[in-house]
Amino acid sequence: MDYLLEMSRIIDGAVKGDRAKVLAYVEQLARKLREVGETAAANRLVKTSQGNKASEVSTAETMASPRLPVDSESRLALADEEWVSIGDVVIILDRSSQMKVEEFIRYIKAADQLLASQVGIAPSMLIYGPPGVGKTELARYIAAELKLPLVTGRSDSLISSFLGSTAKNLRTLFEHAKSRPCVLFLDELDSVAKLRDDQHELGELKRVVVSLLQNIDALNNQIVLLAATNHHHLLDPAVWRRFSYKLEIGLPDIEAREHLFKLYLNGYKANAKDIKDFALLSEQTTGADIRQICESAIRAAVLEGRDTVMPLRVFREIIACRLGSKADFTKDDPRNIESVRNLNPRVLTLKRLAALFQSSEPTISRRLSPGEKPDGKRKKIANQSRNSAGSRPKARSSRRRTS
Template sequence: MARSDLLLSLVKSGIEGDQHLFRKTVEAISAEEKVKQHYALAERLDNLLLSTTARISSISTQDPQLQNAFYEIRPQRMLSDIILADEAYLLCREIIEEHHRKDLLRSFNLEPRHRILLSGPPGNGKTTLAEAFATELMLPFFVVKYEGIVGSLLGSTAQQLDRLFEHVKSQRCVLFFDEFDAIGKERDDVQEVGEIKRVVNSLLKQIDMLPSYVIVIGATNHSSMLDRAVWRRFHVQIDLPLPTQKEAEKLFDLFAASFDLPFGIKSKDLAKRLEGLSFAELEEFCLDLRRRYVLGLPDSDIKSITTTRLKIWSDRLCNKK
């Protein structure tokens, strides 16, 4: 954007009180100054933005209705903690790089991708991956509370969504919608036509208006329930299916190495016997072995424990099917 256009945007945002346009314009000016190697000025602009953000955030969180709309988790999981298919892993690394190098992109009038949709059966890393984005980018991780968003009064859900998005736009963060289909469902749903249409329309409008420094991540176990227009709003769509046999083997090997305790049965054989379980269930199986081993010390026999617990878990899997 030309310097004259940036100045016009800055003046317009001041006159109209548009905090979002103001922030985007100042960030663009800062990026331009960095390209010119005017680092001192760029740093002063960035610091002013951060102080403004903190003040706005403090004011917003005093709203008791907002406090019921989301909660914050301190992110700890890293991308390296998650077993992903190569294509999904590379895509995640690209997004992280885009945000780390956002100043360079903005100097060419480009923005990093920041709207991500995760789909797949439960227990395969959607929440963990959302948390990993926050960890890798050192951002606050906000999780939406649907009971604080979805109201029984007509129009209250859309109003609460508006409040939520207004708040998160005041700072850099990751906003996570688990079970996104709960409010992003198809507008042709014959059972809930009126209110659902209003909610989805409000949701789509707010997603479109999100600045790139807010990373919104939706997760769904039922992708077919999502409104078709919702799919188009997301820059990136990542599928997280059940683990393949190779991925299950890798998980077993990682757990055995982290505990310095081989399971006594080849990872390949474990993966075959437990095919059909999610990543979360496979992790719980490994932790189950570890618990039995620790509680049986000093006489624990890990191979015997693995054989016994494998039969129990295999029977559970058969009943599940």
């Protein structure tokens, strides 16, 4: 009974002359057989389905996709399709999100076992959070882990300017996805699933939302449905409810940022202390920001013929990312230096500020607070005054008066 689903789908595909479907379910059946040690049987099945081709069959070849669906008006493809290999994608999440993702993957892998125990699974996850935190990357990661092709709906071509065509496009996309096991990913879901209170396109939006709901409901559990949005509050509540898992990805915490710097600096390592400081200073940035920061620093290193990045360059990139156009290292006026230092005074010491502004520590110190002395000296003087206050109060006060 373990293989009944695959066998019935293979027969269905054969009866309907749907070669792609046959091949896809044969591959799925073969994978299951291999998992229980029936490698010879699995290979025979694959070979038979390939018309006894003697050559070795790769998974990607076996599951060659049917032609991508297109918008009937513009002829633009409604979807992209990608095979992602494990190792090609690394996603760094906080611990609780990571655990949720792992659980989701584990449940899908154990779908048959769960179904046999009369507890169905609804393999769908809605991923939401600000731009650049890794939502699309996570969809790729899940597809890679599940060893399924990732079919991503292209919102630009799905949304047609022709009345009624968007709903039709959605149907075409879902039909395409249903032809074989895959991960169907609706990226930027908010663009097709806006709240019904948009006055401009009310009728059309209603049709689109209804169509989306119907298509989701008609999915079989061989299709893993993922969706991502930056604006989850714009989603129709009925669409929101359709997803059994909802995962919010926020800005990376300090630990995740440290991992991201290590990941994206790659071979161009910085030392551990500097990486910790990069992570401290890069509060409020996203994974996409950190990737860009690292790439920019690596580009500079390459052009300078170095094999490590200059920490100062990374600090500068992080500051530029956080302050945007306000970051100006050419102007060492007090307000400018102050706004940079306020990003993280612990990381941005006088020494670092001096290097960033190509100035000297005493100058930076004077700019920041005209009466203050640079870090080290200030401490020394403070200690001296404490000591002298205890031992020679009179002498100190008299010296003060004379100066």
